[in-house]
Amino acid sequence: MEKQVEHQGDFFPDYDNKDSKLIVNEGVPQPPITNPYVKKFYKKRPEILTADQYMEGILAGNTTILSQAITLVESYLPEHRAVAQEIIKRCQPISSERKTMRIGITGVPGAGKSTFIESFGSYMTSCGHKLAVLAIDPSSEKTKGSILGDKTRMETLCNDPMAFIRPSPSAGSLGGVARKTRETILLCEAAGYDTIFVETVGVGQSETAVHSMTDFFLLLLISGAGDDLQGIKRGIMEMSDMINVTKADGTNKEKAEMAKVLYINALHLFPPTESGWVPTSVTSSSVTKEGLPEIKEKIDSYFELVRGNGYYEKRRREQARYWMYESINESLKNMFYENPEIEKLLPEYEEAVLAGKLESFTSASELIDKYKLSK
Amino acid sequence: MEKQVEHQGDFFPDYDNKDSKLIVNEGVPQPPITNPYVKKFYKKRPEILTADQYMEGILAGNTTILSQAITLVESYLPEHRAVAQEIIKRCQPISSERKTMRIGITGVPGAGKSTFIESFGSYMTSCGHKLAVLAIDPSSEKTKGSILGDKTRMETLCNDPMAFIRPSPSAGSLGGVARKTRETILLCEAAGYDTIFVETVGVGQSETAVHSMTDFFLLLLISGAGDDLQGIKRGIMEMSDMINVTKADGTNKEKAEMAKVLYINALHLFPPTESGWVPTSVTSSSVTKEGLPEIKEKIDSYFELVRGNGYYEKRRREQARYWMYESINESLKNMFYENPEIEKLLPEYEEAVLAGKLESFTSASELIDKYKLSK
Numbered sequence: 001m002e003k004q005v006e007h008q009g010d011f012f013p014d015y016d017n018k019d020s021k022l023i024v025n026e027g028v029p030q031p032p033i034t035n036p037y038v039k040k041f042y043k044k045r046p047e048i049l050t051a052d053q054y055m056e057g058i059l060a061g062n063t064t065i066l067s068q069a070i071t072l073v074e075s076y077l078p079e080h081r082a083v084a085q086e087i088i089k090r091c092q093p094i095s096s097e098r099k100t101m102r103i104g105i106t107g108v109p110g111a112g113k114s115t116f117i118e119s120f121g122s123y124m125t126s127c128g129h130k131l132a133v134l135a136i137d138p139s140s141e142k143t144k145g146s147i148l149g150d151k152t153r154m155e156t157l158c159n160d161p162m163a164f165i166r167p168s169p170s171a172g173s174l175g176g177v178a179r180k181t182r183e184t185i186l187l188c189e190a191a192g193y194d195t196i197f198v199e200t201v202g203v204g205q206s207e208t209a210v211h212s213m214t215d216f217f218l219l220l221l222i223s224g225a226g227d228d229l230q231g232i233k234r235g236i237m238e239m240s241d242m243i244n245v246t247k248a249d250g251t252n253k254e255k256a257e258m259a260k261v262l263y264i265n266a267l268h269l270f271p272p273t274e275s276g277w278v279p280t281s282v283t284s285s286s287v288t289k290e291g292l293p294e295i296k297e298k299i300d301s302y303f304e305l306v307r308g309n310g311y312y313e314k315r316r317r318e319q320a321r322y323w324m325y326e327s328i329n330e331s332l333k334n335m336f337y338e339n340p341e342i343e344k345l346l347p348e349y350e351e352a353v354l355a356g357k358l359e360s361f362t363s364a365s366e367l368i369d370k371y372k373l374s375k
Numbered sequence: 376m377e378k379q380v381e382h383q384g385d386f387f388p389d390y391d392n393k394d395s396k397l398i399v400n401e402g403v404p405q406p407p408i409t410n411p412y413v414k415k416f417y418k419k420r421p422e423i424l425t426a427d428q429y430m431e432g433i434l435a436g437n438t439t440i441l442s443q444a445i446t447l448v449e450s451y452l453p454e455h456r457a458v459a460q461e462i463i464k465r466c467q468p469i470s471s472e473r474k475t476m477r478i479g480i481t482g483v484p485g486a487g488k489s490t491f492i493e494s495f496g497s498y499m500t501s502c503g504h505k506l507a508v509l510a511i512d513p514s515s516e517k518t519k520g521s522i523l524g525d526k527t528r529m530e531t532l533c534n535d536p537m538a539f540i541r542p543s544p545s546a547g548s549l550g551g552v553a554r555k556t557r558e559t560i561l562l563c564e565a566a567g568y569d570t571i572f573v574e575t576v577g578v579g580q581s582e583t584a585v586h587s588m589t590d591f592f593l594l595l596l597i598s599g600a601g602d603d604l605q606g607i608k609r610g611i612m613e614m615s616d617m618i619n620v621t622k623a624d625g626t627n628k629e630k631a632e633m634a635k636v637l638y639i640n641a642l643h644l645f646p647p648t649e650s651g652w653v654p655t656s657v658t659s660s661s662v663t664k665e666g667l668p669e670i671k672e673k674i675d676s677y678f679e680l681v682r683g684n685g686y687y688e689k690r691r692r693e694q695a696r697y698w699m700y701e702s703i704n705e706s707l708k709n710m711f712y713e714n715p716e717i718e719k720l721l722p723e724y725e726e727a728v729l730a731g732k733l734e735s736f737t738s739a740s741e742l743i744d745k746y747k748l749s750k
Binding site: 088186239265325 | 463464561607609612637638641644646692695698700701703704706707708725729731732733734738742743
């Protein structure tokens, strides 16, 4: 994977800069120890290619260029934005035509998500699929360890020329991270990956985000449900298209099979899905590889169903609209919550509401009034 | 129930009004057939009381004054806002102290929600509870019938001096309607109602809104699950604290009991709740009244549990904060979506996104840029 090199080039400061706050003693000017011009130098030496060059690389399936383009899309630097937008714009129609399979994967801690993705992903590539594995982990800034861990655990897939693994974008809110992952999907699809895994990392709120950018949602559980479900949020089960009871091998196999039957029965009690698909449960083992072909078969029959009945297209369109509105609303919120006046007042108001001293709506409308005045 | 009298008083227009657009023939002035001054006259003859007067009536449990105060809170007229806010502000601490039971009720079509509320509500009042029944129905402007229907079906409760029934506020978005219902809860609690039912009306999105303003969520289902669940959205089951299989009488009783057992088993497979409560299933009949005492017992033990372990307070506080942010975000959205420029452009952009011609985020950021410029 590429490493971001932030500090490079000639570190000698630009003394012609009028905004310089550096106080220089009379005599020989000294370069500062912490260089305030790094960004400036970085700008002076543009590393980024043109949109045409990126697109050429992406369409040729060049993973180095694809990685660089994703880094650009993930970047928050204003100077990267125009090219990034252009790449996304050009990938969009190509991606739309390819009718890929976007599969969301989540699981309880201990279900062996990484080993499952490794073994099931390898099975998929052995069947001729080109696979991209992406992740949404809004907490990854804090828990960088988990990603590194994931990558070492996915050794086979990392070295598989049919697979492309990309860790979660590491900066920003859930909305921001999810947005970037969704854009990355488009780039990967344009680069020829027909199967996309989007995994949730850690115990978080990212399940809904993953669900809203994928076609199929796979939940990994282990036998002995109940206490073991501690890690997943209520509501996740009902959005799952398939529950896979993992670690169905050795002495655990029988228990896993029993759990599967329980889940099949429970899933039947849920309201029917809009897709017409009846969510089901299976078992698998990442050790013996048993169950993996069955999972692929079931996923294939899901896609056959939804491509046939129009739900595939319908859901993709609804997701596109959903993300348009999500993105608008996210921007509106950022404008408000990053307003200096609001940033100052919000904690006081929140405290008053939590203490029961102020009604939620009174508090909100006073803050909105102040926001309007502050502009 | 009170009837809103919108047109009353002296309808003769105010000819001194400088802004008058009325063209008057020379000679005797004629009042217009459609009176453009109604609002003005309404203002001149204030029907609204002072906040003190409302509070006196509410605290005395005067249902006429309570109804009028709720109407004021529901009003979108700017001149009502200050007094309404003042009432809410004063009811807030009183409501907080009373540690009431807020119970959300939803159900599949055909589960007999109204008759259940009628019979269970009557049982609650017979046990000495003062009950307010509220509703959230964002579609009620279109489907006024259902509310009228509800009221005729709740005859006993309507005539019960221990019960107060208030239909859903009828105007605005789900956010607006939910907000007003939440404020109404505060007024009812200040007026001495210790038990609040908030029902969802129709098949809608209101379940989440109801869930986020109540302490306990009750889902009504009927036996023969599966196809009969068509009416409820996926995810509702997992937010329920209790599933009541209704119509457990006559030849249906056995089937209802079987369904109950199925649901109890299914509920055990769900991740544990944060409250520590184990969601359960019961059966009831609004005809024979069987099952009603058991439901009350279970609800009582829920409240005993959550008041004991601090979850009651914690959830109430979190809900207050949730509604503060919801309300802020709702206002921010209204400011954007009601902007004339955006109103004009949005349909085009949405169409382009739905057609796959424009990426969601590109579309969103272009709209946001236009919004910033338009202000």
